[in-house]
Amino acid sequence: xxxxxxxxxxxxxxxxxxxxxxxxxxxxxxxxxxxxxxxxxxxxxxxxxxxxxxxxxxxxxxxxxxxxxxxxxxxxxxxxxxxxxxxxxxxxxxxxxxxxxxxxxxxxxxxxxxxxxxxxxxxxxxxxxxxxxxxxxxxxxxxxxxxxxxxxxxxxxxxxxxxxxxxxxxxxxxxx
Numbered sequence: 378x379x380x381x382x383x384x385x386x387x388x389x390x391x392x393x394x395x396x397x398x399x400x401x402x403x404x405x406x407x408x409x410x411x412x413x414x415x416x417x418x419x420x421x422x423x424x425x426x427x428x429x430x431x432x433x434x435x436x437x438x439x440x441x442x443x444x445x446x447x448x449x450x451x452x453x454x455x456x457x458x459x460x461x462x463x464x465x466x467x468x469x470x471x472x473x474x475x476x477x478x479x480x481x482x483x484x485x486x487x488x489x490x491x492x493x494x495x496x497x498x499x500x501x502x503x504x505x506x507x508x509x510x511x512x513x514x515x516x517x518x519x520x521x522x523x524x525x526x527x528x529x530x531x532x533x534x535x536x537x538x539x540x541x542x543x544x545x546x547x548x549x550x551x552x553x
Contacts (some may be wrong), residue, residue: 379491382497384423384433392423392435392445395483396457402484407517408544415502416516418456422457424449424529426465427478432532434498444491446480448499452549454504455479455514457487461510462514474550477513480491492522500526504553520547 384392400417408416426449428432433447450470454463455478468475477499482491503511514534515523534546 378438379443379494380437381434381495382432382437384428384435384447386425386428388435388442389425391442393457395422395442395445396423396479396481396485398483399481399508403482403487403518404516405543411540412542412544413464415538415540415542416536418537419439419538420456420460420462421479421481422459423454424456424461424479426451426453427545431504432499433479433487434495438486438494443486444480444495446492446495446499447478448503448511449478450503450508451476452510455546456475459518468508470509474510474512475503475508477523480519492519493526495521496526508553510550512548515547515549517545517547520549521550523549 398419401413404413427447428511431448435442436444450462450468452466453461456462470475530550531550534545536546
C-alpha cells in the first residue's frame with residue numbers, strides 16, 4: 378500500500394540517494410550513460426526550499442521511501458540546492474503557473490503508477506493554492522508521464538553541462 382506524505386529535511390540524504398538511483402537507473406533508452414551521469418551529478422537533488430515550503434512529498438511502500446517529488450509556488454524551474462535554474466521568487470497564482478518539480482522514482486518501483494499518483498496529488502495541491510496552470514522542465518524519461526497527464530511541450534531545452542555534455546529537456550505546461 379503506497380502512502381504520500383510530506384518529505385522531511387531530516388531525510389535529505391535518503392532522498393538524495395533515491396534521486397541518484399532514479400537519475401541513472403531510469404535513463405536507459407533516453408540518455409547516454411554519460412548524459413545520465415552528468416545531469417544526475419550536476420543538476421538533480423533535493424531543493425530544500427520545497428521541503429521547507431511543505432510542497433515536496435515522499436511516497437512510502439511499507440515504510441520505505443520509493444518516490445519523491447513536488448510542486449512549487451516559486452519560479453525556480455529545476456535543480457537541487459546546488460544547481461537551481463531560475464529565481465526563487467514567489468509566483469503570482471493569478472497570472473503565473475505553479476511549477477512541478479523534482480519527480481524521482483526508485484528504479485525497482487518503476488511503472489507502478491507512483492509518478493501519476495504523485496502528479497495528481499501535486500496538481501490538486503497547486504489548484505487548492507489558487508493556481509490555474511502548471512509548468513515544468515522535464516527530462517526525456519519523464520516526458521511520457523507528463524504527456525499522459527495532459528501536459529504539452531512548450532519548448533525544447535539543451536542544457537549544457539561540464540565536459541561538453543548537452544542534455545535534452547523539455548519545458549511543458551498544462552491548465553488545471
